[in-house]
Amino acid sequence: MTLHISIVKIEEEKISSEKAKNFIASKNNGAESIFVGKVRNENDRKEVTAVTYDTHDEAVIKSFQSICNNAKDKFDKNAKIFLEHAKGYVLVGEISILIAVGSSHRDEAFKICRYILEEVKHQSPIWKKEHYKDGKEEWLSGHSLRPKKDIK
Amino acid sequence: MEIHLRLYGSSKILSDKDSLKIELPNNSNIEKLRDILSKIISEKYSKNNLENLPKTAAFFSEKNEVVNDNYKLKDKEFISIIPPIGGG
Numbered sequence A: 001m002t003l004h005i006s007i008v009k010i011e012e013e014k015i016s017s018e019k020a021k022n023f024i025a026s027k028n029n030g031a032e033s034i035f036v037g038k039v040r041n042e043n044d045r046k047e048v049t050a051v052t053y054d055t056h057d058e059a060v061i062k063s064f065q066s067i068c069n070n071a072k073d074k075f076d077k078n079a080k081i082f083l084e085h086a087k088g089y090v091l092v093g094e095i096s097i098l099i100a101v102g103s104s105h106r107d108e109a110f111k112i113c114r115y116i117l118e119e120v121k122h123q124s125p126i127w128k129k130e131h132y133k134d135g136k137e138e139w140l141s142g143h144s145l146r147p148k149k150d151i152k
Numbered sequence B: 001m002e003i004h005l006r007l008y009g010s011s012k013i014l015s016d017k018d019s020l021k022i023e024l025p026n027n028s029n030i031e032k033l034r035d036i037l038s039k040i041i042s043e044k045y046s047k048n049n050l051e052n053l054p055k056t057a058a059f060f061s062e063k064n065e066v067v068n069d070n071y072k073l074k075d076k077e078f079i080s081i082i083p084p085i086g087g088g
Helices: A017-024 A057-074 A106-123 B009-014 B030-044
Strands: A003-009 A031-038 A046-055 A080-091 A095-103 A126-132 A137-139 B002-006 B019-023 B058-060 B078-082
Touching (some): A003 A057, A017 A080, A031 A106, A057 A080, A080 A106, A095 A106, A126 B009, A137 B009, B019 B030, B030 B078
Parallel strands (some): B002 B078
Antiparallel strands (some): A046 A080, A126 A137, B058 B078
16 A cells, blocks of 8 residues: 555544654655644744644545645655644644655655645645634635636 | 535634525525625624635535536535635
């Protein structure tokens, strides 16, 4: 198996770097690239305590499969890819997304990792609600999936 | 006719439940749904910073595919509203 994708319900389990490393490990790989995205404690001068991630599960999984398969077609058909994204209430410092790639060479490993991250941000129906120290909360604006020409 | 609008992201402000039942004239399409949503938001949620949602959102059919504004809605159909996304 060369592809692992999942939405992780944070109240049930955590995203694990060790699990990702074990998944991509292979004697065929000369390079491993791992990106770990975490919730940070500040955004737009506001003190963040946590982020709630909402997901359209079926469409996210469909998009993850498409993105990862495209990445393999584009850079390395034999790459091993691990992609998990959090769902639910994620505290500052905890992992929101983890992408791990095992590939023959470093250039492909880096490129696949970066490609997947950018495409997830632009294709996968995932939303963030930030929670602030003062008790307020806010859904963040993002990238519209409606064609630009149709937005008047 | 009525449809069930599955709520995601910022649209969850529109209901405590996962979906919102919306009454529409027969043979309505997505464009009409955008109009009705604009009215609901301006009448009940004007302070929630949602005024751009009806025009910036995409909509998914039950097959999880984006549908365009001419898509004819069916009575009792489930449609997902997809506000602008931003994971990672």
